[in-house]
Amino acid sequence: MEIGALAFFMMAVVERSALARLADSLPEWLLSCAVFILFAFLHHVLYGRWWQKSGLGLAVHLKSQFKTRQRPEEVWARLVPNPNDLDAYYTQTLRAFDPKPGHPGHFTQKIGLGGSAVLELQVEVKECSPIRRFQYSYHAETSDRNRKYNRGTCDIQLTDLGAEGTLVEISEINEKLAVGEALLMWFDNLGAQVSASARAVLNGSRDLTLIGKMRREVQALS
Numbered sequence: 548m549e550i551g552a553l554a555f556f557m558m559a560v561v562e563r564s565a566l567a568r569l570a571d572s573l574p575e576w577l578l579s580c581a582v583f584i585l586f587a588f589l590h591h592v593l594y595g596r597w598w599q600k601s602g603l604g605l606a607v608h609l610k611s612q613f614k615t616r617q618r619p620e621e622v623w624a625r626l627v628p629n630p631n632d633l634d635a636y637y638t639q640t641l642r643a644f645d646p647k648p649g650h651p652g653h654f655t656q657k658i659g660l661g662g663s664a665v666l667e668l669q670v671e672v673k674e675c676s677p678i679r680r681f682q683y684s685y686h687a688e689t690s691d692r693n694r695k696y697n698r699g700t701c702d703i704q705l706t707d708l709g710a711e712g713t714l715v716e717i718s719e720i721n722e723k724l725a726v727g728e729a730l731l732m733w734f735d736n737l738g739a740q741v742s743a744s745a746r747a748v749l750n751g752s753r754d755l756t757l758i759g760k761m762r763r764e765v766q767a768l769s
Contacts, residue, residue, distance in 0.1 A: 549734045550589045558584065604696060604723035607732055611742035615749045616712040619678045619705045625749060626703055627681045629657065637748045640765050644670075656685070661768035673700070676765070680704045680720040698722050717741060 591597075596663075615622060625637040628644040640667050643657035652672045657665040657677070666690045674682040680703065689696030699721040705716040724732070740756045747754040 549730075551592065553589055553593075554582070554585050555565055557571075558582070593730055596725075603726055605726055606728040607721040607729050609719045609721075609732070609738035609741065610717070611738040612714065613742040613746040614712055614714050614718040615669065615746055617749050619707050619713045622705055622715060622749060623681075626745065627675075628654075630654070637745060638762055640762055659765055661676045661765045677723050678705060683685045694724050696725060715742070715745065717745070 549626045554608045593615040595758060617625075624632075624635055625726060628636055628641055630644045633644065635723050638658075640659040642658070642659045643655065645655045647655060654670040654672070656668040656670050658668070659665055668685045669688065670685045672681070674680055682700070682702040684700045685698065699719060701720075702716075702718040704716045704718075706716075708714055717738075719738075723728075737758075740758050744754050744756045744758045744762075747756070747759065753759075
């Protein structure tokens with residue numbers, strides 16, 4: 548959808564420029580091919596893997612908040628990983644959250660990607676105030692070339708609203724993302740999706756977000 552919007556914008560610009568006269572002289576089949584080529588070109592420019600190879604990147608700060616009718620202790624049990632109850636984690640894709648021997652506050656987190664594939668993260672808990680705040684930093688176990696792209700911090704804060712339930716605030720900072728990934732997060736408003744997805748799970752309603760769809764696909768392959 549993002550590429551379609553850009554492509555049609557560029558076509559509208561061309562139609563109002565001197566290039567329009569050149570386009571009128573071309574056969575329709577060639578113009579149709581040009582549209583497909585334009586889509587492919589824009590996809591490569593925006594989301595191509597060449598961004599990782601270029602070494603360029605952008606920091607991305609995702610921030611969202613929502614209210615849920617669940618009590619703070621219930622929300623805490625679903626949003627904060629528990630090594631002894633992986634199934635309680637709201638995404639249903641947590642495969643491990645193992646403490647690292649000899650390193651207090653450090654964990655190895657494994658997130659299912661479908662089948663036997665997992666994303667492994669090294670997590671360091673910065674603050675753990677039960678039923679109030681959980682803050683941690685993370686980095687992925689990847690190749691040396693991509694290591695700088697896969698690290699950041701996450702902060703989850705809960706506020707007791709009494710009879711109204713709980714206010715949840717989630718803040719995540721990705722220190723460096725490939726430009727294509729950063730644009731995708733911006734286009735898809737990932738911060739709002741995170742809150743909408745978590746709220747749907749906590750309230751027991753259907754998760755209609757793109758994140759929810761991806762999680763259901765992972766669960767189906769697991």
